[in-house]
Amino acid sequence: MSAALDPIRTRRPQGDLALVVSLFAVILLIGGAAGVGYLVLSGSLDGRWYDFRDLGVGMAHLAEWLDEQNASQPAATRALLGDHWMSYLTTAVIGGIGILSFVGGVLLILIWVERRLIARIQVRRGPNRLGPYGLLQPLADAIKLIQKEVLIPEGADRFLFFLPPILVFIPGLLVWGPVPWAPNMAYLDLNVGVLYLIAISSLATVAIFIAGWSSNNHYALLGAMRTVAMMISYEIPLGMALISVVLLAGSMQLSEIVRWQAQHYAWMAFLIPFSLFTFFFSSTAELNRTPNDIAEAESEIVAGFHTEYSGMKFGLFYAVELGNAVAVAAFVTAFFLGGWSLFGLEAFIPGYIIFATKVAAGYFVLVWLRGTLPRFRLDQLMAFAWKYLIPITIAHTTLVAAEVTAMGALALPGIVELGTVALVNIAFTVWVMRRWARFLGYRPETERVMQPKLTTQVGGLHAAERMRGAS
Amino acid sequence: MTSIGITIAFYALSGLSIGAAVAVFLTRNLLHAVIFVILAFIGMAGLFVTLSADFLAVSQVMIYAGAISVLLVFAVMLTPYASRDNGNSLFAPVGVLVGLGFAALIGFVATQVAWPVFSGSDLEAQNFTGTVRTIGGALLGGYALPFELASVLLLAALVGAIALVREDER
């Protein structure tokens, strides 16, 4: 697609080499995929440790073997170190390395993906100089950031200025713990997984606050205040949206939530679409991404809380933002899009591939939103959270709770039950959203125009003015 | 016999909590004190984990390290011309003495009393499936009235806090 559009790059340096390497890579990939596919489809490896459909099975067998090794150790060692220390240690290290390498690789590639995609949406070309299709651009960026001097502004609190990049990075990695990649493939399958996610994501708030405060910069302080106000506000609808999911699935364990959706062949996105919308929108606020990126609105407050951070410290903030976006896509997948399940196809396709595909789709939507939508104003955003989203989510959660109670009492066949729930929820959501928007002053008069109107009399602007006047 | 992991975790986490609490007392800067107090809260959450209280550990992180710490930082921010130092008042020696006395008293009682506790194999979590279901059942069963009252308390605190700091329109 690019050759015709590209008048600048008439000559490809080392084009032959790139062609050979990419051909080789493609052949390798296809061969590997065919081999794995044959092994899986032939059914000869059901349940054994090298069953590629679920790496967790292999880990379980490894842990079992290590436990046997452990049992044959001298009694004194076992008395001191316990019966399972080998398996605990090994699985923990392997899982940690797996998650770290996944997040690291994803961060390297997705910087390029995001820039290219946004460039496409905005009819630009994006990074295309370094390496084939500009693929090496993230590496070059990282090297540039590492080389840069790390400035510490005058009058800044050195200790507090040093902490925030680390403090935001730790939760950014910890949220990846409970992600259920496949039926038996979750690193940290807590039975309070949902609560854990909310708790971990709320840790970053303080770090951002401190970053803004310690920079000794007005823009940074303003950005931090905005961020914290927004994150606190949007944590409430986010939590309420997850409560609906927990109510329906009857568990706070992420793997159980996915398993419920797989068993009922019903994704939460069909049953409670409003929760999906709330979760997604609130997450964009938590992530400081467009349309809710008022925290670092570059046209208003330079770069928000990380204005004064340079070099690799800024790089850490940037990487965490990107990684959190992917994590949000992963949680949308697990909570609302059925995780590793794909209507029975998960018996043939490895669960983590289905999961990763859905994550990529969710991430694409995030990038799409970022490339398309304009930024909200601060007061609009806060008013939207407190006056629109929170009342409706409370009503919606109550409705879901009533439905769950009714389902428990009636015990109808599954498809009738869930179909009714989905229909009732969608109807209720549409009705309440329209009514509440009307109540708050939204006037969709552009639908039936009888006479010319000023833009200030129409639609969301009108509602925003009314909201501001009322407060 | 507790496993070595629990032992190490206990000493590390209690060291973290106590060290952070000492740092809150000693540091000269109010915002540093906030950081250390958050660290102490997180150490406490870790101690809860060593006691198999998964729900409470996560709630502790969410409420103390996530919410109350933000309130603390906000309060520091909203009092811009107040002094930012973490200084002691004239009663500091008395305070330290009282604190030492309490710590010594609790430590003495804790070590001297033979508590009627389970030990050995009774202590091992039999079929431990998490505490969430049990806590939920208790909160909506025998403790339903206090639970509802707690929600009223939270609402009252919300309204009260807003009413206190609300600026007059005029």
Place this chain on the structure above:
Amino acid sequence: MNPLEITLGHYLVVSGIVFGLGIAIALSKRNAIAVLMGIELMLNAVNLTFVAFSRFGSAFGPEPTQPLVGHVFVVFVLTVAAAEAAVALAMAVLVYRRRETVDLDRINLMRW
């Protein structure tokens, strides 16, 4: 106490130390916000005691008569702590607006 065998006593000692530190902070700091930190530390220590007693006393015993009552109490303590922090910090901000200080030694309206 055997230092390698973690018992109820260990947790109670830690809780006592943190409680004492909380009292020391709450009594000796001038800044109202620092005093609040001390109070939160004290509440934390109490929570630790509740959970420790619940773990070693009743929770997983052979006949759990009242399972996890300590945990339920901790939930209430957390609720009260959150409410208390919100109201206390609102009061601190209010006092600051009236008096331009949150120094407890200088908030002495009710001395006489």
